[in-house]
Amino acid sequence: MRHSSLSAFLDVAPTQLSPKGPFALVFVEDAAEVDSTIAHVRKAGFREVLVFGAADLLPRKHEGLHVVVTNVHEEDAFAKITNAVIKLFPGVWMHYCFNAEYLFFPFCETRNIRELIAFNVEERRHSVLTYVVDLYSNDLGKHANAVSLEQAHMDKSGYYALARFTEDGEALDRQLDFFGGLRWRFEEHIPWTRRRIDRVGLFQAAKGLELRGDHTFNVQEYNTYSCPWHHNISATVCSFRTAKALVSNPGSMYEIPHFWWKNSVKFEWNSNQLLELGLMEPGQWF
Numbered sequence: 001m002r003h004s005s006l007s008a009f010l011d012v013a014p015t016q017l018s019p020k021g022p023f024a025l026v027f028v029e030d031a032a033e034v035d036s037t038i039a040h041v042r043k044a045g046f047r048e049v050l051v052f053g054a055a056d057l058l059p060r061k062h063e064g065l066h067v068v069v070t071n072v073h074e075e076d077a078f079a080k081i082t083n084a085v086i087k088l089f090p091g092v093w094m095h096y097c098f099n100a101e102y103l104f105f106p107f108c109e110t111r112n113i114r115e116l117i118a119f120n121v122e123e124r125r126h127s128v129l130t131y132v133v134d135l136y137s138n139d140l141g142k143h144a145n146a147v148s149l150e151q152a153h154m155d156k157s158g159y160y161a162l163a164r165f166t167e168d169g170e171a172l173d174r175q176l177d178f179f180g181g182l183r184w185r186f187e188e189h190i191p192w193t194r195r196r197i198d199r200v201g202l203f204q205a206a207k208g209l210e211l212r213g214d215h216t217f218n219v220q221e222y223n224t225y226s227c228p229w230h231h232n233i234s235a236t237v238c239s240f241r242t243a244k245a246l247v248s249n250p251g252s253m254y255e256i257p258h259f260w261w262k263n264s265v266k267f268e269w270n271s272n273q274l275l276e277l278g279l280m281e282p283g284q285w286f
Contacts, residue, residue: 002062006052006070006081013088017048017066021092022113025082026099027072028053032147032244033100035059040102045112046095052081053099076213086205093117095202096211098241100147103130103201105235106282108271116233117202119285123232127222130201130235131159133279134181135267136243136259146243146259152267153260154238155181156277159197174224182242182259189252190242201237226283233283236274238267 001016003009017023024041028034028051038059041049048066051058055069071077082096095103095113105116105128120128135152137143143151159180164172178198183190199215200222210218217223226232243259246252267273274280 001066002058003066003068006068006084009050009066009068010084010088013066013085017050017089019089019092020047021089021094022046022117023048023050023085023089023092023094025078025085025094025096026051027078027081027096028057028099029072029241030099030244031057032145032240033149036149037097037099037101038065041095041097044103044108045114050085079211079213082211086209086211090205090207090209092205093202094205097201097237098239100240100244101132102238103235104238104271104274104280106233106271106275106280106285113202116235116285120233123227123284125227125232126204126206127200127217127224128202128233128235129223129225130199130237131178131279132181132197132199132237132239132241133274134183134197134242135238135240136182138258138260138264138266140247140256140258144247146247147240149269152238152240152269153264154267155185155261155263156265157263158184159279172220172223174226174228175220176225182246185259185261186246186252186256189246189249189255199237202235231281231283233285234281236280238274 024046026037050066052068052070053072058067133154135154136146137148137151138153161176161178164175164177177196180197183195246256
């Protein structure tokens with residue numbers, strides 16, 4: 001179904017969307033891999049797929065989708081839109097991503113997102129921490145926008161974490177700032193406030209919960225990587241978004257001939273590769 005504006009969608013959403021969820025919110029910033037992104041979240045098992053973006057970029061076929069015409073390039077638009085949906089559907093699990101981004105979680109080849117959520121609920125967790133793993137084509141001559149599903153590569157090393165502190169300088173419990181990938185290798189082109197690669201990419205909506213522009217929530221427990229008593233499951237968002245930005249922004253596009261380096265490996269499009277590289281955690285889920 002197509003909605004002419006965000007307000008028009010929000011007016012009818014409570015009667016048109018399944019209150020069971022889970023929801024996938026896809027923010028379409030450009031024309032790159034819109035269809036494959038939508039196909040990926042549908043295959044993962046999300047009951048409702050909500051697609052936001054400019055009219056000329058949204059898919060023309062709306063079967064099984066809610067397509068919403070809106071501006072996703074405003075400051076923190078993804079957070080504002082997500083918060084509007086959270087307010088309408090407390091209790092529903094949600095995932096948000098941008099086009100040319102793909103959610104992977106442990107054993108996702110044989111288990112769907114609803115099974116993952118059920119396990120996480122049993123663990124008394126209301127969020128799943130996700131790490132954004134940068135994808136990029138190994139040949140920018142052939143793929144000027146750095147996007148190629150067939151030639152997608154990633155960094156196999158170079159990831160690290162630092163303690164996260166409050167404004168008063170106190171270390172936050174079970175929270176870390178994670179770095180790596182293209183944002184680390186080309187940090188001179190990335191504002192320091194956007195160099196982190198951690199994102200709470202899967203969460204349960206709740207009354208009063210708000211997503212912030214830095215991809216964290218106002219409820220601190222949502223931002224933790226595990227509960228106090230054992231490790232919890234985590235996931236990855238494999239993303240061409242940073243690569244696209246680096247090859248299109250005037251300040252960096254002429255400074256980067258390629259993304260290839262000695263620690264580049266071809267992305268195999270499976271969860272096992274990500275688990276073996278330590279880019280996500282199965283926790284107690286086997």
